[in-house]
Amino acid sequence: MTGHALVVGGTGMLRGVTLDLAARGWTVSVVARRHGPLAALRQDAASRSGRPDAVNPVPVDYADIGALAAGIRAATTVHGPVELAVCYIHSMAPHAPIVVADMVANRLSSCPYIHIVGSTDPDELRIDANRDELSQMPGLRYRRVILGFVLEGESARWLSDDEIVAGVLESIGNESPEQVIGRVSPWRLHPPL
Numbered sequence: 525m526t527g528h529a530l531v532v533g534g535t536g537m538l539r540g541v542t543l544d545l546a547a548r549g550w551t552v553s554v555v556a557r558r559h560g561p562l563a564a565l566r567q568d569a570a571s572r573s574g575r576p577d578a579v580n581p582v583p584v585d586y587a588d589i590g591a592l593a594a595g596i597r598a599a600t601t602v603h604g605p606v607e608l609a610v611c612y613i614h615s616m617a618p619h620a621p622i623v624v625a626d627m628v629a630n631r632l633s634s635c636p637y638i639h640i641v642g643s644t645d646p647d648e649l650r651i652d653a654n655r656d657e658l659s660q661m662p663g664l665r666y667r668r669v670i671l672g673f674v675l676e677g678e679s680a681r682w683l684s685d686d687e688i689v690a691g692v693l694e695s696i697g698n699e700s701p702e703q704v705i706g707r708v709s710p711w712r713l714h715p716p717l
């Protein structure tokens with residue numbers, strides 16, 4: 525399936541996800557603040573996909589929920605409804621995941637929404653107001669992807685960007701409601717925060 529995808533935070537560790545989707549024929553709207561990395565990503569995606577418009581930059585600060593909604597609305601006006609959303613949003617913008625969901629929810633086709641959340645204690649992961657609200661939202665197929673850590677013998681490390689990209693792409697390809705990339709338990713063994 526290809527169409528219009530949205531990747532929030534798609535110039536950072538999800539850059540490889542944006543490029544993979546673009547190479548597979550998706551038109552990818554990418555939310556990030558800085559114009560330079562957005563322009564570089566657009567150029568890279570154009571070279572790899574042969575489509576100059578494979579990446580549609582949406583240069584907004586997602587903490588400004590009015591600007592975020594307007595940016596996504598403008599993207600859908602040009603490229604059609606969002607058919608896949610991948611969101612990595614820092615906790616300083618707690619309302620942004622809901623704003624994105626409101627903008628992409630589609631009662632006719634039910635939009636897959638891959639929500640990437642940072643590493644935390646498994647006990648805290650059980651209490652997630654956004655997950656509870658988004659998984660009930662009509663027109664959305666909510667899936668949570670949790671970034672964990674890797675144990676290598678006696679030592680622990682955080683995930684690499686490549687591991688995160690591979691895990692997110694795997695999650696896009698299946699319907700599992702929850703996936704952990706790496707591990708979150710036993711949490712006491714996590715690398716220094």
Ligand SMILES: NC(=O)c1ccc[n+]([C@@H]2O[C@H](COP(=O)([O-])OP(=O)(O)OC[C@H]3O[C@@H](n4cnc5c(N)ncnc54)[C@H](OP(=O)(O)O)[C@@H]3O)[C@@H](O)[C@H]2O)c1
Pocket residue numbers: 532533534535536537538555556557558559561584585586587612614617642643671672673681682683684685688
């Ligand atoms: N469990 C783990 O192992 C784990 C978990 C998290 C992160 N990490 C690693 O840590 C590194 C840094 O992570 P990171 O959290 O800084 O993420 P990142 O994915 O490297 O960067 C954040 C992305 O979100 C965008 N962004 C940030 N704030 C924004 C805002 N207010 N409005 C709109 N877009 C915004 C950034 O672009 P702009 O800055 O241009 O806005 C960028 O595209 C990554 O390389 C990752 O591999 C590892």
